[in-house]
Amino acid sequence: MKLRHGYLLALLSLLGCSSYKQLQPKPILSPSESGYIELKNGKKNFDIKKEKKYFIAFPSAQENNFYLVLNLPQKKQFSSFLTAQLTDKKKYGEKIAEDFKADTLSVYPISKNTSGYFFLIDGVTADLSLDIDYRYVPQWRYKFETKYTSFKETLESNKVDRTAYKSIGGGSHLDGMNFPKEIEKVIGHTTELDKIYKELLAIESIFPSSILNSKDEAYENYKTLKA
Known part of the structure; x- marks a missing residue:
């Protein structure tokens, strides 16, 4: 009986785990070394909704020892992190620790890999017009x-x-x-x-x-x- 109860709880947990919705920037994101580039949905910012969950797929760095630097003026209005793994838009891998932290900036160490990276957003406190600039830059x-x-x-x-x-x-x-x-x-x-x-x-x-x-x-x- 206890075993059946455990399976039921696990099933309910999986069913209740909502997916992250993908935001697909246009133009597509470039991993080339550069200054800051605006992340847009065409000519507009992405609109994200309160309490919804989103992710943005970033391409792999072209070399090792790079940073993905995100300028996030609204950083305090949602929770976010970077990971190298996202399965079925639900299950994410290990969170990548930021090397530098600031109120409006996230700096993640990245390398050349086959999967790219996923920037996950949740805990959105209010409807937002998402303002993000990104930059690929060598760590040195x-x-x-x-x-x-x-x-x-x-x-x-x-x-x-x-x-x-x-x-x-x-x-x-x-x-x-x-x-x-x-x-x-x-x-x-x-x-x-x-x-x-x-x-x-x-x-x-x-x-x-x-x-x-x-x-x-x-x-x-x-x-x-x-x-």
């Missing part, structure tokens, strides 16, 4: 672009005035120098610069081979910072 580029300004500021603020050190042995008097304080300052500068260097090495570890001999602006800026 996105990480460097988002940190470039702070990298430069940190390097500038941690430059050490070497005048005093160059004068050592040149007949200068250093009686007024507070050596413990100067040593502490140098250690602080070194710590901050070491953090940047490690971040730059992490970015370098995912460079595609095609970038190494290019004149890509971001790559040129990277080399300048690391020099």
Whole structure:
């Protein structure tokens, strides 16, 4: 009796599991590296309804170590996530964790695969005209672009005035120098610069081979910072 009851509950659960409705963008989505592209239904946004469930199929990245970046001004008005598997428009696979989180942005690490990816939307709080921009971008580029300004500021603020050190042995008097304080300052500068260097090495570890001999602006800026 208990076994039959368990089967009945499982069956009711399956029957009650509503499908995700597919939104099919026009023009079709492009996995090429680019800036942000509007995701449209022709010339209009998709209209989605309160408490309904939707999904958008995104093509696979053309190479590994890419990001799918979604600009979502209405992000707080629904629940959403990315997965590489969706069966019968109902059963989804493992949720892909966001690498960067913001109120209006989702950044998902993706790779080259055979299934593509599925962006699922549910928990819609009100009828919406869905506003989404998407971007495929190499992870190294996105990480460097988002940190470039702070990298430069940190390097500038941690430059050490070497005048005093160059004068050592040149007949200068250093009686007024507070050596413990100067040593502490140098250690602080070194710590901050070491953090940047490690971040730059992490970015370098995912460079595609095609970038190494290019004149890509971001790559040129990277080399300048690391020099």
